[in-house]
Amino acid sequence: MKTGTLKQILLITDGCSNKGEDPSMVATLIQQQGVTVNVIGVLEDDQSENPVGLEEVEEIALAGGGVSQIVYKQALSQTVQTVTRQAMTQTLQGVVNKELKHILGDNQTIDALPPEQRGEVMEVVEDLSETSNIEVLVLVDTSASMQNKLPTVKEALIDLSVSMNARIGKNRFSIYTFPGKRNAINKVIDWSEKLDKVSSVFPKLTSGGITPTGPALKEAMHQFSKTGLLRSLKRDDESNLEEFGS
Amino acid sequence: MMNQTLKNSEVNLKPGTVITGKWNKKSYHIHACLGQGAIGSVYLAKQSDQKMVALKISDKTASITTEVNVLKSLAKVQGSTLGPSLFDVDDWIDRRGQCYPFYTMEYVRGNELRSFLRSRGDQWLGLLFIQLLEDLERLHQQGWVFGDLKIDNLIVASSPPKLRWIDVGGTTQIGRSIKEYTEFYDRGYWQAGSRKADPSYDLFALAMVALHYAYPNQFDRGSHPSKTLIEKVKSARLLAPYQDCLRKALQGRYQSSEAMKKDLNKILLQSQPKREPVQNSGKRQRPITKFSAKLAWLESLIILIIASLFWIIYYFI
Incomplete structure (x- = not known):
């Protein structure tokens, strides 16, 4: 199997959306274009249980075929990299599962295999997740309540690039924030291999209570290379297989 | 670190639970929980031949499988105990039909x-x-x-x-x-x-x-x-x-x-001959402390002289 480029959006937020399209719907659309949506919900230190607004977090990630996690800000660094990696494995497993179905007939997935063969398949998945190229678009909610969390977000993103750059495969990151001044999202860093320059460029916060998560996600989707998206649109179901040149 | 997250993949088995593998049909009697981590829980369990083993169970098939792969390749290294020895790899299906992959290994006391x-x-x-x-x-x-x-x-x-x-x-x-x-x-x-x-x-x-x-x-x-x-x-x-x-x-x-x-x-x-060198170094240190004590004394004297100079100047002007 040849590796292609995995595409992910990582949404970091602390509350529920209140403007524009339903983010779960947008996430579903994005997933159909071959891009995975992961969501991390950041809790206040004094919140002991999942607050109401953060229910959305899991829903968006489910719709986007990705992974979600709700954490306190101290755990953000490690969570960001775990979530990104888990999502990679999940996507690759999905691809392998499709292959298995192709070869062995419908109900065959990795989980249904006997442990012995499962081990061999997992080795392939692991090799792929080490060597595939990945593009991660980080979308950070910068509404007022995120203010005291942004320094930690910054640190977590630098840490993410440390983790990802230890891999054999190539990485590209870009960072956007929302709500933007005129558009739905604001570009902070354009596609680049390293994130160590984040420190100086995190923007000032947008005050006010608008959190247009849906429109922001939609706009983010369009930041991936246009050609890839079009091809996936045409091929619809087979897009994933196509990506991996299998 | 992961315990700071609210979602985790703990599998809670009460002591006394018996779990039987789907593939190899071996049964394990759960005794106690040895620990819970990011990828699952480890239990102390008794095999049907009364031997005690450590049993790791999770709902993350991928992670469990990866660990099994590592244990297997460590076992290939001859004549050494680089990791706990691996005994059994299987799946457990609970009453609701949910599948939990697990493996058993040597219980290191x-x-x-x-x-x-x-x-x-x-x-x-x-x-x-x-x-x-x-x-x-x-x-x-x-x-x-x-x-x-x-x-x-x-x-x-x-x-x-x-x-x-x-x-x-x-x-x-x-x-x-x-x-x-x-x-x-x-x-x-x-x-x-x-x-x-x-x-x-x-x-x-x-x-x-x-x-x-x-x-x-x-x-x-x-x-x-x-x-x-x-x-x-x-x-x-x-x-x-x-x-x-x-x-x-x-x-x-x-x-x-x-x-x-x-x-x-x-x-x-x-550092083998322990006691004497410790005393020696103590002796060696003492002169140093005396020296620094002298210094401190000298220092306070100078400060005193300067202070009195200031006072004299202040007094006469």
Whole structure:
């Protein structure tokens, strides 16, 4: 199997959306274009249980075929990299599962295999997740309540690039924030291999209570290379297989 | 770190539960929970032949399978105990039809490193580290890096005491990115190097094990993480004999476990005749304190003279 480029959006937020399209719907659309949506919900230190607004977090990630996690800000660094990696494995497993179905007939997935063969398949998945190229678009909610969390977000993103750059495969990151001044999202860093320059460029916060998560996600989707998206649109179901040149 | 997240993949089995594998049909009687981590829970269980085993179960098929793969390749290394031996790999289907992959392995009886050192004395630290470095050397020779080396993953197996690792979840092939790590022990977190698996990654973590033992509550990175580490090594009295060795490990100056082991060995051999050198150094220190006492006396005299000069000037003008 040849590796292609995995595409992910990582949404970091602390509350529920209140403007524009339903983010779960947008996430579903994005997933159909071959891009995975992961969501991390950041809790206040004094919140002991999942607050109401953060229910959305899991829903968006489910719709986007990705992974979600709700954490306190101290755990953000490690969570960001775990979530990104888990999502990679999940996507690759999905691809392998499709292959298995192709070869062995419908109900065959990795989980249904006997442990012995499962081990061999997992080795392939692991090799792929080490060597595939990945593009991660980080979308950070910068509404007022995120203010005291942004320094930690910054640190977590630098840490993410440390983790990802230890891999054999190539990485590209870009960072956007929302709500933007005129558009739905604001570009902070354009596609680049390293994130160590984040420190100086995190923007000032947008005050006010608008959190247009849906429109922001939609706009983010369009930041991936246009050609890839079009091809996936045409091929619809087979897009994933196509990506991996299998 | 992962316990700060609200979602995890714990599988809660009550003592007394019997689980039977879907494929190999072996039954296990659950006795107690040995620990819960990011990728699942480990239980003490009894096989049908009364033998006690450690059973790791999770809902994450991928992670469990990966760990099994590592244990299998460690088992291929002949004549050594690089990891707990692997016995059985299977799936358990609960009443609701949910599938949980699990594996059983050798149950390593022993003490936690921390409580062992407290009861038997800190001087064991160097010796236990040498044992572990021997295992690490062999692991590295096989092309693997342990990865998630930390105080919780180490156990002192009894009679004779031997330091062993118990969780191979982070074990990574050299040259790849570290699979699983704990921030406090991770050299990437301390900005002291990359997260690419190489032997010195483990040696850094091993030095952090010593630091964590010396500072049970850990400590923050500060604005210069690598400086913080060196200062912490310096100010921990119980690490004093190992200072140079630990500093070298933290700065990535050891290319192999063998090199670190040699240094550690030298230190242990030098400090053999324990009592007398301690008194000697005490004697040597005394003149130094006298000297500094003299200095202090001189200093206060000068300050007094200057102060009185000021007073005289102030008084006459």
